[in-house]
Amino acid sequence: MTAATQTLRNGVDTAALAQTIGAVKDNPDLAKVTFAVDSQWLTGCHQRAHTGRLRQNGVEVPSGHAGYVLDSDEPVALLGSDRAASPGEYVLQALAGCYAVSFATHAAKRGIELDSLRLELEVDFDLQGFLEVDDTVRPGAQEIRVVVHATSSNADDAQLRHLTDVVQRRSPIRDTLASPVRVVTTLAG
Numbered sequence: 217m218t219a220a221t222q223t224l225r226n227g228v229d230t231a232a233l234a235q236t237i238g239a240v241k242d243n244p245d246l247a248k249v250t251f252a253v254d255s256q257w258l259t260g261c262h263q264r265a266h267t268g269r270l271r272q273n274g275v276e277v278p279s280g281h282a283g284y285v286l287d288s289d290e291p292v293a294l295l296g297s298d299r300a301a302s303p304g305e306y307v308l309q310a311l312a313g314c315y316a317v318s319f320a321t322h323a324a325k326r327g328i329e330l331d332s333l334r335l336e337l338e339v340d341f342d343l344q345g346f347l348e349v350d351d352t353v354r355p356g357a358q359e360i361r362v363v364v365h366a367t368s369s370n371a372d373d374a375q376l377r378h379l380t381d382v383v384q385r386r387s388p389i390r391d392t393l394a395s396p397v398r399v400v401t402t403l404a405g
Contacts (some may be wrong), residue, residue: 219257232263233325239261252285261296294343304357308337311360314330314389319366322382328375334365361392 222232240247252268263359265286270277288303290296301309312335323330342369345355384390 225327226320226330228320228324229325233321248273250274259297260341261294262287262299277303287324302398304339304341306340307357310389311362311387311393312337313386315362315364315383318387319364322386323368323371326375326379328368328371328379331367331369332365336363337361343363347399357393 250271251273253265254268255263255265257263265288268285270279277283286306287301289308290302291298294302295301315335316333318328319333340358340360341356342353342358343355344350345353352362364380366380368376371379
């Protein structure tokens with residue numbers, strides 16, 4: 217595809233988006249993707265993960281998917297050494313990243329030009345469950361709040377509200393957080 221025939225909207229190649237949608241309609245197995253990380257505990261609450269290869273329908277994608285290093289730790293107040301973002305902050309980052317992808321893509325699909333998008337996110341935990349102080353308190357997040365600040369030169373408030381609703385319904389990470397998902401943990405060896 218030449219630069220002249222490429223249409224970018226919100227940084228999304230709309231021709232490639234249409235081709236991807238068409239390919240998935242023709243072969244739904246192409247929609248099955250697997251992300252991976254390999255994590256190593258370092259000390260205390262500090263761990264380091266390396267991203268793995270992307271797989272599509274069980275086959276490793278040979279594209280130039282870069283590998284990244286992701287450290288996490290906890291703040292000193294939560295027994296960590298504050299060497300990196302906390303897992304709770306990574307949860308918010310995962311949601312923010314997915315929302316950004318979802319907003320840009322679904323806006324582009326609808327012909328909406330995003331002038332700006334900013335997300336404010338907060339997550340609440342009650343550590344009584346994690347610390348085994350109160351078994352009636354779940355160790356996971358109690359609530360996640362997202363405030364969306366979006367502007368567009370060609371969409372009104374009603375269209376942006378509708379887009380926000382679409383993003384909530386179509387964001388894979390939001391769905392993962394809001395719906396039960398099977399997590400299988402095994403001890404190797």
